[in-house]
Amino acid sequence: MRSTLSARHFGSTKTLNALVLGTLVLSGCASFSPDGGFDTVRETTRARIGADAQWVRSDEARKEIDTRVIELLAKPLAAEDAVQVAIYNNRGLRAAFYDLGISEAEMVQAGRLPNPHFSMLRTSRAENGVREFKIEQVLTFNLFALITMPLAVEVEKRNFAQTQRMTALEVARLASETRKAYFGAIAAEESVRYLRKVKQAAEAGAGLARKMAEVGNFNRLQQAREQGFYASAALELARAEQASIAARERLTKLLGLPSPQAIRLPERLPDLPKLPDELPAVEQTALDQRLDLQAVRLETEALAKNLGLTQATRFINVLEFGPARVLEGTRDSGYKRGYEVSFELPIFDFGGSKVAKAEAIYGQAVERAAEAAINARSEVREAYSAYRNSFDIAKHYRDEIVPLNKRIAEENLLRYNGMLIGVFDLLADARSQISSVNSYIESLRDYWIAQSDLQMALIGKPSLAAAARTSPASTGRPDH
Template sequence: MPSTLPISNPPSVRRGSRPAAALVLLSSLVLSGCASFSPDAGMGVVAGVAGETIKKDVISIRTQDDALRADSAVKDLLRRTLTVESAVQVALLSNRGLQATYNELALAETDLVGDSLPPNPTFSISRIAGNGGLEIERRVVGDILALATLPFRSELARQRFEKAQLRAAEDTLRLAADVRRIYYRTVAANELVGLLTDAKSTAESTAQLAAKLGETGSLNKLDQAREQAFYAETTADLATMRQEAASSRERLIRLLGLWGSDIGIKLPQLLPVLPRRPLSLPRIEVDAVTHRIDLQIARIELAVLAKSLNLTQASRFVTLLDVAGIESKTRDPEGPPFRERGFDLQFQIPIYDGGEVRVRQAAETYNQSFNLLTEKAINVRSEARNAFRVYRSTYDIAGHYQREVLPLRKIISEEMQLRFGSMQVDVFALLTEARQRIAALRAAIEAKRDFWLAQSELQTAVNGGGRGESQTETRTSATAQASGGGAH
């Protein structure tokens, strides 16, 4: 980076040129060519993370052509029944909250370019006249300290922009994870609605039969009340599940960013079947520590604080250093006019504060960030282990229902039908078994839903994009503010 010392050396200026302080302006113009906006506003990193991690496309909508292209892709996906993958893709193209995040990334790039530019010089001119005399003074002032620390500040700005890119990528992964969770809950609710609808039909027939038998005296009041209670409870369960399915569907529509005629999305009535084999992740902790976006952000925050600490230590004694080139013209009616050139230097004397306070604050902020990073790495390992453990257990539970419980319930139901046909059991024993089979089917659906939710949580634990604890988020926000304050 060009040195700023020659600015304060007036004899080095050629005769007849402008004042020496004009070199401040010249240096600013030269240095300003080093900063420019990227063609994609930093979206390359976000697109890379989305493509490698969740195999999805992202777009930052800035023009009418971008909007038309995204809308066309969304319309094409909505023509078919949504799978979980197509639902995620629709959300990444249509969710306006995510687009606002990409706008924040573009704003972060403007901060990068602005912080990478040298400070603008200040030009002032004064004209004083009286008693026939005239004095004109021109002054160009440049902040030498800001120029001297420009490389440090540029590097800090670059690291903050990298952090903003990872933040946008993390928000992208978070939206994808939220869509997966709500999608599986919505489809599971639809499947349970279908099951409870059949159960209600059976319970209604049983209640009607019990009422007729009660009229003939073949069934006592206790058994009649039991069948009526089962019908009433099943009706209430069905109404509750329908409401849950409708609410889950609306949450999914909000995440997809749909409105108007597009809200009529088509969803499957059954959850996907279990995979034939569960995932085997022997290096789950290493993968999580390597790929977690929030951990990468914490590492960048630590690097920013380290740079900020170095800058604070280097400039602890000097917080103000301005140099001004001065040109003064005086016209006296009683004497010949004359011109004066020179410079003015202004700096702060560190008598009371030698920068120890700022250095101590920067050092403690760095130590705090280091400890939080270590804590986060430990938590990431634990979260990954627990997510994989839950994933395997829910897979085993759901598989147990599919392989053991439901086949046995089917055998029992078929045997009860045969015995009812041969009049070995009465209708109420058959209906009791039917209620038990409905309960097993419901538990199997919920177990399968829990597995798919656990798989989504496992992806989040490895790649990032999860919902952190409020305390951790507060600490992270405080650390970010401290890093931003220590950079100046």
Template sequence: MASVVTLGLLAACADTATIDRVSGPRAGFAAVADRSKKAQIGAAAWHQSAAEISAADARTRSMIQGKTVTAETAVQVAMLNNRGLQAAYADLGLSAADVWETALGPVPSVGISVSGLAGNVARTLEATLITAVLDAATAKPRTRVAELRFEQAQLAAAGETISLAVETRRAWIEAVAAFEAVALIKRSQNAADAASELASELGRTGAMNAADQAREHAFNAEIAAELADAKLEAQLAKERLARLMGVSLGQVTFYIPDALPGLPGRPRSRADIERLALQNRVDLAAGRLELEAIAADYKLTGQTRAVSDITILAGLESERDGGETETNPVLDVEFEIPLYDTGKLISRRGALAYLKAANQLAQAAVNARAEARAAHLAVTGKHSVALHWRDVVLPLRRTIDEEALKSYSGMITSTFELLEDARDGLEAQLGAGEAKRDYWLAETDVTAAIWGGNVSAGASEGDKE
């Protein structure tokens, strides 16, 4: 009877406060939506029923059917409709369920087998009771570890959301740039067609030899091949965009602009991008939680000190309390990593798991710094290059075209010299278009550098001996 009563008391040990936090249908999703809002990538949505999926599909159609889609619309549709993202949100729900199950505590059960070979029933009950008591005694630390894994799952879901938004915006930029190139080549195709026809006429009258005729026909054929290739690339780019948006071009018809937006007056980046990356990247936040989870798993409670990522990479186990950490003299940014006392650990596996996670976090911080600096250099550099094409190269090409037209009107130059200049002008326009595309892609990479993405939740459990 005492054993049954004890098991009944164990059943009442559930952590109701934690259960309340994780038992909701969208537990943890508020954190994902909040981080998406801060990153300014759009509104995240988690569909959990056929009605919600149907409503999202209807909203998607109303946003894009027969319309010209902006980058912001494309990203919002992807966040509404991309099934891979919805699968990532399901992983978040599974993590919440793990916390819920752990917080419930041990579920008492007594199984009694009565037969000649059943053994000692009292001993069986005693073993069951001991197991249940041990489960109850370790419920709180196990729940804490599960909660940390749940927080990591929230960061993983946020990382998937940010990654999808960045990838969709890049796909939109590449698609629009591809269609812009098609429009430029089409204009040159018209001039090439005219030159080819003129060459044929002059050839019939004997005013142009066969070699010159072939030269103009070849140019026309090359432009035609280039146009066909550009059209194919534009269609493939649109298909990639539609896939990320979660729609089928066979079922939904939408359009994209014929040209990218003009360049902003200044590149959209900040000199303190390194600090912003260390503050906001989801992979670094997940790495911190991994350290905390391992510390909780192995009952490490004494935080001895905190060091920077540079220090920890130099040697985690060396004492650096009195040493100086080298920091950036301009931005003065530092990413601190908490260290716990691993000396009390009996398990060598636990110490190594902690050291591994700490060094991985330090390396991730170093990578984040480098990626942020590279993104800032790229966006400012690409902006300067695109401005050079727009403000220097293209005006010079226009001057050449205008003077060539005057010379042609005065019978100083031939038609074919005029077309040769037009040919060079096309190359300049395509170069300017590519430079503008590269700038907008670099600007999108700034978002990825600051916020990160593609975080794996619960990267290391750290088996105990």
């Protein structure tokens, strides 16, 4: 849409020249920050995750990070070390950091005046042996871009702040996925070790049953039962070994390493804490601290600013002014000097559809922001419930089931020594005890994964903050 403004709005030629000079000065003020906006991401990462984030943009920084990764991998990884390696070394995260550069470039661009336009007309004709000319030369500047620049810059600043939060959220997501993969890999390897013991016990039972059947001291049903125990144990072990390989490969990918052999893991999971974390105000904490909700709020505010800009530019979106000079006649007749103002006339389109679209987009963003808050409350409630339940289950295994099976095994061993039960009863009891320990390992793994999910639920969910960003084109500010 373009305006019916006339030249009288700009006053004298001196005033116009001053405006042109002012626009040039203001447009030169926009510049890039030394850190590219990454300091905010680094501080958020330290506060929320307790890890250090580095944006690798030089060979020197890359060598420093590689050295630090090698040092962390030289010993069995703790959970925090695994997270740190992933943040340093994951290439997908490094690529996500460049979103900051893209967003900052758009913000800086919004604060710069578009390049001036130069146009020239030259015609001539010969009459009575004299050649007459008509030459027009015009240099114009987009003054409308200066008028809308403060609003456009404000929109892009909010977009940049939103990008910073989304980048920090991506760091948190990687940290959460790494922690879960880390605990999953350790648990899988522990399960393999215990299932090997189960297989050994079953194999011993099947071998003994076969020998006893050969001498007529065991019937076929008893032998088949022991052989079935062994076959099932061998199958479970094969599945566990494949699951362990897959878990280690998943961790390897998140750490950005070329081979799983570079990873050294502890032999067992961390112990269950004495008490779970009590979070009575978990919902309010999530609403106050979640990065995705902050990003959604910033997006909605940016769209509100965008709506104001759209209303301001309903009838005007291109207004150019600049000095001009015209020569008519012979080459030595001299130039006439003046200025040129150009703009579009709102004859066919009065901007109603443009404003309606902006209002609809804003209304949509408001509803999505409300939905994001509702979803966040639900997610954090569900995550906290899973965390508490997984703690209770693991505690029950640790304090009740595993000790009970151990006492049963000790009593059966006494009875076996007293010849009150047979060797197959003892082997079956050993398999049961080992299986209960393996179930405790799985419940302990589930607890640590649930804790990671709870931490992520309090930080945010990347998909909620992945809404489309406001672009300069959608603000009504012309790009030319």
